[in-house]
Amino acid sequence: MTKRFVHVAAGVIKRPDGTFLLASRPEGKPMAGYWEFPGGKIEAGESAAEALQRELHEELGITMQEALPWVTQNFDYTHARVRLHFFQVEQWQGEPQAHEGQQMAWVSPAHHAVEPVLPANAAILRWLALPDQMQVGSAAAECVLLSQLPQQSQRGEVCGVLGPQPLQHWSASDLMLQTVRPAAVSWCGAQVQSHEQLLHAARLGLDYVWADDSVTLAEIQAWCVDGPPLPLFASTHRFPEGLAAARHIGVHGLLR
Known part of the structure; x- marks a missing residue:
């Protein structure tokens, strides 16, 4: 019999310096001692954001002020089949405290x-190492350089450089011819023109996609309703209001 999904809300709690919070699973829970992003099960009648608000208050004693939808991941464990709804949490009140006996650590990508x-x-x-603004320049037929734009983002951070690192880039048509992710590249992404292509990119284990x-805009919004299965970039002209508007609906970043 197929196991039903257990829906879980998880928060990437990020400080201005880019570090984020991980916590260990306390004794008495499955996989105790493993580190994870704070959060917990979504109860009946709750939205994912409401569940995360409750869980962060129960686990850490903080009050979440804003949660930006990001990605949704499915994973099969021996004890459960989970669907994880991830949010980026950058505004909260209070100092995180270990209310359930868990260990905590602020770490970086x-x-x-x-x-x-x-x-x-x-x-x-x-x-989490991906920039929120990106430019792609051709370095070879199918290998490009990935870098953050050398300007201030709307979050007031000076963008640095993630690359140069070898990146396999597929067009939307080439993407659908692929059956495995290439092993000899650091990052792998693709252009997508449909929801089918987005799901295929996720099955291949790509690192991100950008919407052609x-x-x-309506299609992008529809893809983000339940959270895209991997980070989604969109063109700046789709979001003339800027990066904040794109992130508010679940887009990871903007492509220039």
Whole structure:
């Protein structure tokens, strides 16, 4: 019999310096001692954001002021099949406290020196290294350089450089010809023109996608209703109000 999904809300609690909070699972819970993003089960009648608000108050004693929808991940454990609804939490009141006997650590994408981490969180830790503004320039037929734009983002941070790192880039048509993610590249992404292509990119284990200019704002909004399965970039002309408006609906960042 197919196991039903357990829906979970999880928060990437981020400080202005870019570090984020991980917590260990306390004794008495499945996979005790593993590190994860704070959060918990969504109860009947709750939205994912409401569940996260409740869980962060119960676990950490903080009051969430805003949660930006980000990605949704499915994962099969031996004890449960979970659907994780991730939010980025950048505004809250209070100082996180270990109310359930868990350990806590502020870490960065490059240095998350806590082990072991829940398997479902491995991709999330990687994706947190992605910039929220990106430009792609051709360096070879199918290899490009990924970098943050050398200007201030709308969150007031001076963008640095993630690359140069080898990146496999597929057009939307080339994406649908692929059956495996290439092993010899640091990052792998693709252009998408449809929801089918978005799901195919997720099945291949890509790091991100960006919506082609042919994708309407309404389509992007529909893709984000339940959270895209991997970070989604959109063109700046789809969001003339800027990055904050894009992130508010679940878009990871903007492509220039």
